[in-house]
Each structure stands twice: as structure tokens, then as C-alpha cells.
Amino acid sequence: MGDTAPVDVVVWSAAGSLVAWLWLLLGQGFFWRTDVRLPPGREPDSWPPVCVVVPARDEAGVLPASLPTLLAQDYPGRAEVFLVDDGSTDGTGALARELARERGGLPLTVGTPGEPPAGWTGKLWAVRHGIALAREREPAYLLLTDADIAHAPDSLRRLVAAASGGGFDVVSQMARLRVASRWERLVVPAFVYFFAQLYPFRRISRPGARTAAAAGGCVLLRADTAARARIPDAIRHAVIDDVALARAVKGVGGRVWLGLADGVDSVRPYPRLGDLWRMVSRSAYAQLRHSPLLLTGTVAGLALVYLVPPVAVAAGVLTGTWPAAALGGAAWLVMTGTFLPMVRQYGQPWWLAPLLPFTASLYLLMTVDSAVRHHRGRGAAWKGRTYARPDALAEEG
Structure with missing residues (x-):
């Protein structure tokens, strides 16, 4: 039983990731489509200032x-x-x-x-x-x-x-x-x-x-x-x-x-990666309302949705646990399919789409770094200015 417990965790995690991706595919406003463009509108008779x-x-x-x-x-x-x-x-x-x-x-x-x-x-x-x-x-x-x-x-x-x-x-x-x-x-x-x-x-x-x-x-x-x-x-x-x-x-x-x-x-x-890192990390924790609870949930969610699929595939292949490999592979395939339109939108080669788990791991680290910077007093910094969270301003007032 001790040998099967880790296998069960991998299989159930992969199943949970696949369910999450099927919901994202169909239930999150078709976010992955790239055809939401400026509506043409009718030109006004008199153009406003x-x-x-x-x-x-x-x-x-x-x-x-x-x-x-x-x-x-x-x-x-x-x-x-x-x-x-x-x-x-x-x-x-x-x-x-x-x-x-x-x-x-x-x-x-x-x-x-x-x-x-x-x-x-x-x-x-x-x-x-x-x-x-x-x-x-x-x-x-x-x-x-x-x-x-x-x-x-x-x-x-x-x-x-x-x-x-x-x-x-x-x-x-x-x-x-x-x-x-x-x-x-x-x-x-x-x-x-x-x-x-x-x-x-x-x-x-x-x-x-x-x-x-x-x-x-x-x-x-x-x-x-x-x-x-x-x-x-x-x-x-x-x-x-x-x-x-x-x-x-x-x-x-x-x-x-x-x-x-x-x-x-x-x-x-x-x-450079450092330039992009600073762009994301300066506001990522603010996006989570400076909440350690939301940070924990976000890290867990990112891991389940983006990191579990390739891990399940690798673990399933190495151990012969084919349900884990199949479920993880299916989740990874759906993930790749939803990312592909954005990759094409930016004129990039298709093979970048399956690398989304790696990129998501970078974003996970950027988010954690944003929280660390905030707690060290260096959060939300931009061009020589550092901003406190709104509730801290209220406390000071």
C-alpha cells in the first residue's frame, strides 16, 4: 500500500489538472481566442473633441x-x-x-x-x-x-x-x-x-x-x-x-x-529575463491584494494547472503508470491548444506552445518574488519609487 500511495497522488493530481483545463477551455469566457478586436463602429457625423x-x-x-x-x-x-x-x-x-x-x-x-x-x-x-x-x-x-x-x-x-x-x-x-x-x-x-x-x-x-x-x-x-x-x-x-x-x-x-x-x-x-522579471514582480503581489492566503492558493493553483501535467507524463512513463501519463498528457495537450492562438498572434513558432509549463514556472517564481520584495519593503517599485499597499496607507493616516 505504501508503494501505491505516491502513484495514486500523481494519478489524482493529473485527473484534477485535466478537469481544470477542460473547465478553462469551455467555461472561462473562451479566453484563449484571439479574435476580440476593436469593433468597427459607425463614424459620427460630427467628430467629438x-x-x-x-x-x-x-x-x-x-x-x-x-x-x-x-x-x-x-x-x-x-x-x-x-x-x-x-x-x-x-x-x-x-x-x-x-x-x-x-x-x-x-x-x-x-x-x-x-x-x-x-x-x-x-x-x-x-x-x-x-x-x-x-x-x-x-x-x-x-x-x-x-x-x-x-x-x-x-x-x-x-x-x-x-x-x-x-x-x-x-x-x-x-x-x-x-x-x-x-x-x-x-x-x-x-x-x-x-x-x-x-x-x-x-x-x-x-x-x-x-x-x-x-x-x-x-x-x-x-x-x-x-x-x-x-x-x-x-x-x-x-x-x-x-x-x-x-x-x-x-x-x-x-x-x-x-x-x-x-x-x-x-x-x-x-x-533580458531580469527586465521581464521586474515588470511582472513589481505588481504581481498587488494583483493578489497583498494576501498571503491568496498567494498560497495561487501558487498551488499554478502548480496543479501548469506543472502537474508534464510531471505526471514523466512520472507515468518512468514508472509505467500509464493512467498518470495519459491524464497528464491530455491536460498538457489542452493547455498547449489554448496557448497556440496567442503564440500565433505574436508570430512565434508553434513549438513554443508546449513550453508553457516552463514559462508558467517562471511566473510562479516571479509572483513569490513579488511577495518577498513586498515584505522586505521593496514591493511595487517603479523608476525610483516604492508604493505601500492601500491598507498600510490608511493605517498611517
């Missing part, structure tokens, strides 16, 4: 590839760009003015908000300053976009048409991230895949659905809805500000749409 708000901190390295694409927007209505230089030390603001003088296009205003007060993240403090400047122009829509995001010439036109035609208060696109280095190819498609698994895009736009999320690199927001939802003041401490924004909008009865982007691309490179 739009202000573009770009928070930027030490972005001189990417600004030449991104800012000119905003200034060159082919938008039929009135539009202008507000870049908020958030305490940069690399000449971001001066470079932005120089690019505007050289390239022309939409009017550019560069603002400086000063250091954020306690309880504010730097990005949201910069967004607040940008929205305050923009409101003087009385826009109907605000486009909140990051400094590393390049837009196709018709991006703003298509976003506004989708929002006005579909009656959405938020239209957000998950920017296409860069996949040039070996580690980017391995990690980036999985990043988008995991995000879609947590927040299935189809559910977000469904009327009455509680699922809410946006992609912070590209968020078109109706200005009156922003005022009604008190954005960004109501989410001023949020590290994962895009999800918080979508929840705030849904909280006041607004409608949100999120999908994969065409013509909205991140130009920020993450060439």
Missing part, C-alpha cells in the same frame, strides 16, 4: 518612436496631446517639445505636476495633472496612453468610432508588446495569455457582467464618465491602475470594452 494624456517619467529612450505617432494622428475632429513630465531626469520634457517642433502635427502641451503626495502613485498623479489641463479644452473623450506606445495614424479615429458607435464609456486595447529577444518570445505571449485568462475579454463587454479590466497603455475614456467615477482620484493608490479604472467605470454604470490591438504597439524593449 479628444485630448490625449501621456504620463512620462524618464522616457527619453522610447519617446522618439512613440510621441510622433500621436502627433501624426489622422483625426477629423479637434485633438491635442498633453504630455506630463513626471519628475524625469533624462530630459523627457525637453525632448517632447523638440519632437513637436520638428514633426508638427497635433498641438502638444508639456506639463509638470511635481512629486506625488502621499497616497498617490506617480503615474496617476501625472494623469490627474494631465486631465486637469485637458478639461480646460472641454473634451468629449480622453485618450490615456503610455509613453512607450506607438499608434497607427488612424488609431484615434478608430477608437472614437468604436466608443461612440458602440455606446462604450471605455474602449481599451491591449497593445502588442515587443517580441524580439529570446526571453521576450518565451515570456511575452504568456503574459497576455495569463491576463486574458484572468479577465476574459468577451465577459468584460457583456452588459451586466462583473468582470472589469482595461489595458493601461491604450484607454479611451469618456470625459463625463471620468468625472462621474472620480478618475483618477478614486483609484489614486492603485498599482494596477488599468483594472482599477475599469472597475470604477463599471461601478457608476459605465460600459467597458477590451480587446487585442491592431496598430497599437509597445516600443519598450525587455531584452
Whole structure:
């Protein structure tokens, strides 16, 4: 009996993983499909005024590839760009003015908000300053976009048409991230895949659905809805500000749409594993609401869903326990099949899809590292700033 107990554990674990994957395949909003794209919408008879708000901190390295694409927007209505230089030390603001003088296009205003007060993240403090400047122009829509995001010439036109035609208060696109280095190819498609698994895009736009999320690199927001939802003041401490924004909008009865982007691309490179590690670990524990209990459950869930299948296959083959190998192989096959569309979306070879268990193990370690960093006082760090969890701020107040 002692010899069969470990075998039973492997078999039952593999069976549990397969059940989980069948549920994810059919019951999690078809998250694995990559056909949720910007709805075409009907172009309005009169194009509403739009202000573009770009928070930027030490972005001189990417600004030449991104800012000119905003200034060159082919938008039929009135539009202008507000870049908020958030305490940069690399000449971001001066470079932005120089690019505007050289390239022309939409009017550019560069603002400086000063250091954020306690309880504010730097990005949201910069967004607040940008929205305050923009409101003087009385826009109907605000486009909140990051400094590393390049837009196709018709991006703003298509976003506004989708929002006005579909009656959405938020239209957000998950920017296409860069996949040039070996580690980017391995990690980036999985990043988008995991995000879609947590927040299935189809559910977000469904009327009455509680699922809410946006992609912070590209968020078109109706200005009156922003005022009604008190954005960004109501989410001023949020590290994962895009999800918080979508929840705030849904909280006041607004409608949100999120999908994969065409013509909205991140130009920020993450060439080394360490760069990608920091990108994920800085906010992973915040995603779990800084809860040790949720961290434990997440680690156990990741292990069961992603790591058990290959382990069961290996153990089953080595010990001749064919039920374990068959169940683990079936779970691994379903996992690979759900990941393959995202791999193709990023133009990567098919054989990267079966490597998802390895990539998931990296994400598991990144999540644990995020918690360790937080408890050492180095969590949620970004460009020289470290943010406490919201309840800690409340305790200090």
C-alpha cells in the first residue's frame, strides 16, 4: 500500500489538472481566442473633441518612436496631446517639445505636476495633472496612453468610432508588446495569455457582467464618465491602475470594452529575463491584494494547472503508470491548444506552445518574488519609487 500511495497522488493530481483545463477551455469566457478586436463602429457625423494624456517619467529612450505617432494622428475632429513630465531626469520634457517642433502635427502641451503626495502613485498623479489641463479644452473623450506606445495614424479615429458607435464609456486595447529577444518570445505571449485568462475579454463587454479590466497603455475614456467615477482620484493608490479604472467605470454604470490591438504597439524593449522579471514582480503581489492566503492558493493553483501535467507524463512513463501519463498528457495537450492562438498572434513558432509549463514556472517564481520584495519593503517599485499597499496607507493616516 505504501508503494501505491505516491502513484495514486500523481494519478489524482493529473485527473484534477485535466478537469481544470477542460473547465478553462469551455467555461472561462473562451479566453484563449484571439479574435476580440476593436469593433468597427459607425463614424459620427460630427467628430467629438479628444485630448490625449501621456504620463512620462524618464522616457527619453522610447519617446522618439512613440510621441510622433500621436502627433501624426489622422483625426477629423479637434485633438491635442498633453504630455506630463513626471519628475524625469533624462530630459523627457525637453525632448517632447523638440519632437513637436520638428514633426508638427497635433498641438502638444508639456506639463509638470511635481512629486506625488502621499497616497498617490506617480503615474496617476501625472494623469490627474494631465486631465486637469485637458478639461480646460472641454473634451468629449480622453485618450490615456503610455509613453512607450506607438499608434497607427488612424488609431484615434478608430477608437472614437468604436466608443461612440458602440455606446462604450471605455474602449481599451491591449497593445502588442515587443517580441524580439529570446526571453521576450518565451515570456511575452504568456503574459497576455495569463491576463486574458484572468479577465476574459468577451465577459468584460457583456452588459451586466462583473468582470472589469482595461489595458493601461491604450484607454479611451469618456470625459463625463471620468468625472462621474472620480478618475483618477478614486483609484489614486492603485498599482494596477488599468483594472482599477475599469472597475470604477463599471461601478457608476459605465460600459467597458477590451480587446487585442491592431496598430497599437509597445516600443519598450525587455531584452533580458531580469527586465521581464521586474515588470511582472513589481505588481504581481498587488494583483493578489497583498494576501498571503491568496498567494498560497495561487501558487498551488499554478502548480496543479501548469506543472502537474508534464510531471505526471514523466512520472507515468518512468514508472509505467500509464493512467498518470495519459491524464497528464491530455491536460498538457489542452493547455498547449489554448496557448497556440496567442503564440500565433505574436508570430512565434508553434513549438513554443508546449513550453508553457516552463514559462508558467517562471511566473510562479516571479509572483513569490513579488511577495518577498513586498515584505522586505521593496514591493511595487517603479523608476525610483516604492508604493505601500492601500491598507498600510490608511493605517498611517
